[in-house]
Amino acid sequence: MDPWRKLAGASREDIRRLQDNKLHSFINTCLYPFSPHYRRVFDQHKIDPKTIRTVEDLKYIPFTSKTDFLSSDQKPDSFRDFIFQPDKDRIRSCWPATKLLALVFSRALRGASYVEDRFNQEFRPVFMTFTTGTTHTPVPFVYSNYDIRNLHISGDRMLKLFDIKNSERVVNMFPYAPHLAFWQVVFGGFASCTLILSTGGGKVMGTEGNIATLLKMKPSVLLGVPSYVYHVMRVAKEKGCRMDFLKKVVLGASKIPQAFKLRLAEMLASMGAKDVSIFGTYGFTEARAAWAECPTGLDVSSGYHLYPDKEIFEVVDPQTGEVKGEGEDGELVYTALDARASAVIRYRTGDFVKGGLTYEPCPYCQRTVPRLSSDITRLSNVKDLNLSKIKGSLVNLNHFYTVLSEMPSVDEWQIEIGKKNNDPFEVDELNVYVAAKDGSNLGKIEDDIKKQMLLTTEVTPNAVHFLPMSEMVKRLEVETANKEKRIVDCRPKE
Numbered sequence: 137m138d139p140w141r142k143l144a145g146a147s148r149e150d151i152r153r154l155q156d157n158k159l160h161s162f163i164n165t166c167l168y169p170f171s172p173h174y175r176r177v178f179d180q181h182k183i184d185p186k187t188i189r190t191v192e193d194l195k196y197i198p199f200t201s202k203t204d205f206l207s208s209d210q211k212p213d214s215f216r217d218f219i220f221q222p223d224k225d226r227i228r229s230c231w232p233a234t235k236l237l238a239l240v241f242s243r244a245l246r247g248a249s250y251v252e253d254r255f256n257q258e259f260r261p262v263f264m265t266f267t268t269g270t271t272h273t274p275v276p277f278v279y280s281n282y283d284i285r286n287l288h289i290s291g292d293r294m295l296k297l298f299d300i301k302n303s304e305r306v307v308n309m310f311p312y313a314p315h316l317a318f319w320q321v322v323f324g325g326f327a328s329c330t331l332i333l334s335t336g337g338g339k340v341m342g343t344e345g346n347i348a349t350l351l352k353m354k355p356s357v358l359l360g361v362p363s364y365v366y367h368v369m370r371v372a373k374e375k376g377c378r379m380d381f382l383k384k385v386v387l388g389a390s391k392i393p394q395a396f397k398l399r400l401a402e403m404l405a406s407m408g409a410k411d412v413s414i415f416g417t418y419g420f421t422e423a424r425a426a427w428a429e430c431p432t433g434l435d436v437s438s439g440y441h442l443y444p445d446k447e448i449f450e451v452v453d454p455q456t457g458e459v460k461g462e463g464e465d466g467e468l469v470y471t472a473l474d475a476r477a478s479a480v481i482r483y484r485t486g487d488f489v490k491g492g493l494t495y496e497p498c499p500y501c502q503r504t505v506p507r508l509s510s511d512i513t514r515l516s517n518v519k520d521l522n523l524s525k526i527k528g529s530l531v532n533l534n535h536f537y538t539v540l541s542e543m544p545s546v547d548e549w550q551i552e553i554g555k556k557n558n559d560p561f562e563v564d565e566l567n568v569y570v571a572a573k574d575g576s577n578l579g580k581i582e583d584d585i586k587k588q589m590l591l592t593t594e595v596t597p598n599a600v601h602f603l604p605m606s607e608m609v610k611r612l613e614v615e616t617a618n619k620e621k622r623i624v625d626c627r628p629k630e
Contacts, residue, residue, distance in 0.1 A: 178197075263278065545580075
């Protein structure tokens with residue numbers, strides 16, 4: 137039985153008490169005994185796991201980063217050290233007497249095969265998803281049946297946050313792949329007994345197939361990657377299709393600016409879908425879960441509602457690692473509380489959240505769980521650009537999302553960073569590729585882009601190239617890739 141209803145109304149003190157207890161138990165009965173990586177970390181830093189009793193004690197544990205998962209010549213399978221490896225000796229030495237006694241009774245009453253099956257259900261890997269490999273080589277993360285049940289739980293909680301009834305029809309256009317977004321929707325549908333048709337996105341059925349599916353099934357709810365959902369709706373509009381059956385659109389696996397929500401809603405309204413609710417979600421493979429907004433107006437975000445019985449989030453200073461206070465900006469750090477086949481703690485996501493965490497009740501749904509600001513950007517999108525031979529500039533490319541998404545005459549866009557004349561020793565070049573709306577003044581668009589980029593980032597692009605929509609779709613790989621290629625760095629790797 138999922139305690140979500142009770143948890144969503146719990147006091148801040150009760151939630152913190154729950155997290156303290158779960159953290160201490162998880163580290164001492166699962167993480168330290170069974171994770172080779174974290175046992176090594178604790179031992180090397182002389183950390184007694186029994187001393188980690190509260191959320192505040194997390195500061196004594198070193199951070200985990202993406203580089204810890206990456207393979208090297210010395211460690212070709214680094215990710216394996218994060219997979220739990222339970223054995224009898226570790227259980228005997230680490231588990232408390234009460235837990236050992238319960239194990240003995242189970243064995244005596246139900247037999248050794250029952251106990252073995254319980255361990256297999258809880259810890260043995262049976263499923264796998266991968267990171268998308270946007271910034272590094274894709275890394276696998278494994279799930280036991282216990283973890284898959286947690287995926288059911290988080291999916292069901294998200295559908296409740298969206299106020300989706302199990303009588304509604306849903307179409308899932310996330311790409312069919314071993315990635316979190318697709319499977320989170322699938323398992324959420326199973327858990328909530330909701331009818332969901334998963335098309336597999338553009339790679340499986342193509343844009344025409346997805347449009348035909350929508351018109352045939354007439355779902356009230358549509359889920360998918362923002363760029364692909366927008367692309368499908370744009371093509372459907374060109375065909376004169378009506379989408380008046382759509383009531384809710386759920387977007388994930390990519391940043392969702394407020395301007396994008398408003399533009400998508402405007403397009404849907406022109407196709408007969410009035411007063412559509414558009415939700416953002418946030419998730420990452422290492423957590424094996426996703427979080428969601430609750431219903432609000434399009435011009436405001438409730439923030440992502442978290443699951444305090446499943447994880448702990450911290451916000452830290454990206455340079456010093458100092459834990460920030462409530463509502464302060466910083467890098468997001470994740471700690472699992474209820475994982476089994478594998479787990480990470482104090483994991484630096486590389487995501488910068490403006491507005492941090494809040495523990496105040498949600499003003500829109502009144503749930504009391506912690507919420508994460510939806511203003512999240514990738515730290516890896518802060519690039520060192522040597523645009524002249526004199527000096528370089530540290531440029532936050534995330535600002536380009538805001539600049540270009542808010543331009544009504546820009547339908548699609550892409551940023552490409554390269555070297556002048558493709559010479560690795562030359563200065564960097566920044567080019568903008570744009571598909572403009574029909575009838576737009578291209579000269580004015582170019583001037584506006586250069587002025588707004590200079591104002592926002594203190595950098596002017598070397599050139600603005602205008603392309604037909606068909607070519608832009610190919611450049612972005614909207615129909616074929618798991619995530620669109622919005623910012624492309626073509627410079628040689630050092």
